Amino acid sequence: MDKIIVKGGNRLKGVVKIEGAKNAVLPILAAGILASEGQLELSNVPILSDVYTMNNVLRFLNVDVEFLEAEHEIKMDATKQISTEAPFEYVSKMRASVVVMGPLLARTGHAKVAMPGGCAIGSRPIDLHLKGLTALGAHITQHDGYIEASARKLVGTNIYLDFPSVGATQNIMMAATLAQGTTIIENAACEPEIVDLAMILNKMGARVTGAGTETLRIVGVAKLHGTSHAVVQDRIEAGTFMVAAAATQGDVLIQDAISEHNKPLISKMREMGVQVIDGDDGIRVIGPKQLKPVAVKTLPHPGFPTDMQPQMSVLQLLAKGTSTLTETVFENRFMHLEELRRMNAHYTIEGSSVVMSGPTNFSGAEVAATDLRAGAALVIAGLVAKGYTQVTNLKYLDRGYYNFHGKLGALGAEIKRVSEGSTTVTIKN
Ligand SMILES: CC(=O)N[C@H]1[C@@H](OP(=O)(O)OP(=O)(O)OC[C@H]2O[C@@H](n3ccc(=O)[nH]c3=O)[C@H](O)[C@@H]2O)O[C@H](CO)[C@@H](O)[C@@H]1O
Numbered sequence: 001m002d003k004i005i006v007k008g009g010n011r012l013k014g015v016v017k018i019e020g021a022k023n024a025v026l027p028i029l030a031a032g033i034l035a036s037e038g039q040l041e042l043s044n045v046p047i048l049s050d051v052y053t054m055n056n057v058l059r060f061l062n063v064d065v066e067f068l069e070a071e072h073e074i075k076m077d078a079t080k081q082i083s084t085e086a087p088f089e090y091v092s093k094m095r096a097s098v099v100v101m102g103p104l105l106a107r108t109g110h111a112k113v114a115m116p117g118g119c120a121i122g123s124r125p126i127d128l129h130l131k132g133l134t135a136l137g138a139h140i141t142q143h144d145g146y147i148e149a150s151a152r153k154l155v156g157t158n159i160y161l162d163f164p165s166v167g168a169t170q171n172i173m174m175a176a177t178l179a180q181g182t183t184i185i186e187n188a189a190c191e192p193e194i195v196d197l198a199m200i201l202n203k204m205g206a207r208v209t210g211a212g213t214e215t216l217r218i219v220g221v222a223k224l225h226g227t228s229h230a231v232v233q234d235r236i237e238a239g240t241f242m243v244a245a246a247a248t249q250g251d252v253l254i255q256d257a258i259s260e261h262n263k264p265l266i267s268k269m270r271e272m273g274v275q276v277i278d279g280d281d282g283i284r285v286i287g288p289k290q291l292k293p294v295a296v297k298t299l300p301h302p303g304f305p306t307d308m309q310p311q312m313s314v315l316q317l318l319a320k321g322t323s324t325l326t327e328t329v330f331e332n333r334f335m336h337l338e339e340l341r342r343m344n345a346h347y348t349i350e351g352s353s354v355v356m357s358g359p360t361n362f363s364g365a366e367v368a369a370t371d372l373r374a375g376a377a378l379v380i381a382g383l384v385a386k387g388y389t390q391v392t393n394l395k396y397l398d399r400g401y402y403n404f405h406g407k408l409g410a411l412g413a414e415i416k417r418v419s420e421g422s423t424t425v426t427i428k429n
C-alpha cells in the first residue's frame with residue numbers, strides 16, 4: 001500500500017497543469033455506447049483509476065476501448081453488438097458506472113446494472129435516475145441486487161427532477177437522445193460536466209439544447225455516430241491546487257483553468273483575503289499571510305461544490321476566527337475532519353454544519369483518506385503542518401488526481417509517495 005509523506009512549511013510557487021475532468025470523462029465514456037456507427041476519439045483524458053474502471057465496464061459490454069495513456073487519448077468502437085449487463089464487480093468499484101444504464105437502454109432496449117451502494121460520503125440512492133427512465137417508458141424491476149430496465153421504445157416526455165442530480169440528469173439525457181419525440185428535463189443539473197456531455201452528444205448527432213441551464217431539451221434522433229472531443233478541464237483539480245496555493249501563502253498559476261467554472265470558490269477565497277487573478281493563461285492564486293474566516297455552504301452548481309468542501313475546510317481552519325461550513329449535498333461528508341483533528345484541528349459539528357476555530361497550527365500525523373477529496377484535503381493540511389504527515393489509503397486519491405504528489409513537488413513541496421515497506425521514506429530537509 002502506498003502512502004504520501006509530506007513535510008510542511010514550504011510555499012508553493014510556479015505553474016501547474018490541470019488534467020481533463022474525471023466527472024466529465026466518465027459519462028462521456030458511457031455516451032460512447034450510443035455510437036452505433038464510427039469511432040469515438042477522446043483527448044485530454046486523465047489517467048485515473050476511475051477511467052480504467054469505466055474502460056473495463058465498457059469492454060465487458062463488448063465495446064472496444066484503447067487507452068493511449070502517453071497521448072491522454074481514448075479510442076472507442078461500439079459498433080459491435082452490445083451486451084447489456086454491468087456486474088457488481090465493476091459497479092461496486094465505482095458508482096459512476098451506473099450512467100451506462102441510460103445509454104444501454106436507449107441503444108439496445110435493455111440494461112441490467114448492479115445496484116450501486118452508498119459510499120463514505122453518503123447513501124446515494126438512484127431513485128431519480130429510475131424515475132426519469134420510467135417516465136421515458138422503461139419498465140424497471142429490482143432483483144438480486146440488480147436494476148433491470150427494458151423498453152420496446154422510449155418516448156420523449158416532460159421530467160421534473162426533485163433535486164438537480166448530476167448522474168440522473170446524465171442518464172436521462174443520454175436515454176432521451178434516441179427516444180421518439182422530445183424530452184424536457186426540468187430542474188436539471190447544470191454543472192460544466194453536463195455541458196461537456198451535451199456537447200459531445202451533439203457532435204455525435206444528438207439534438208440537446210439548454211445544457212448549463214436548469215431546463216434541458218432533447219429531441220430524439222434515430223441513431224448516433226462516433227466523433228472526436230477534448231474533455232473539459234477538471235475544475236475540482238484546479239480548485240484543489242488553488243486551495244493548496246492559498247494555504248501555503250504560495251503564488252501559483254493554475255494553467256488554463258477556467259474561472260467561469262470556479263466562481264463560488266474564487267468568490268470565497270477573495271473573501272478570505274486570497275488574491276485570485278483571472279488571466280488569459282489561467283488562474284493565478286497568491287495566498288495572504290493571514291486568512292480571514294468565512295461561511296461556506298455547498299450547493300448544486302452554480303453553488304459552492306461539495307467536491308471542494310474538504311479542501312476548503314483546511315483553508316477555513318487556517319483562518320483567524322470562526323468559520324462555518326454547511327454541507328447540503330451529501331449527508332456524511334465530514335469524515336476528513338476526524339483525521340484533521342489528529343493534526344490539531346478544533347471544531348464542532350452541529351447537524352450538517354461544522355463550526356471551526358482558527359488559526360490552526362496543524363501538526364504532522366499519520367492520517368488516512370476516507371474518500372477522494374478527503375485525501376486531497378489531508379495532503380494540503382500536511383503542506384502547512386509542522387513536521388511530517390503521512391497520508392494512507394491513496395486508492396481514493398488515485399480515483400481523481402493524476403500525479404498529485406509529483407505536481408505539488410514540482411511547485412516546491414517536500415513530498416513523496418512511497419510503497420509500504422519501502423526504505424526510501426526520508427525526505428531531504
Ligand atoms: C462521477 C460524478 O460526476 N460524480 C459527481 C456527481 O455525483 P452524483 O451524480 O452521484 O451526484 P448527484 O448529483 O446525483 O447527487 C447529489 C445528491 O442527490 C442525491 N440523489 C441523487 C440521485 C438520486 O437518484 N437520488 C438522490 O437522492 C444524492 O444522494 C446526493 O445527496 O455529482 C456530485 C454532486 O455534485 C459530485 O459530488 C460527484 O463528484
Ligand SMILES: C=C(OP(=O)(O)O)C(=O)O
Pocket residue numbers: 023095096119121307372373400
Ligand atoms: C464524490 C466524488 O466522486 P464520485 O461521485 O465518483 O464518488 C468526487 O469526485 O469527489
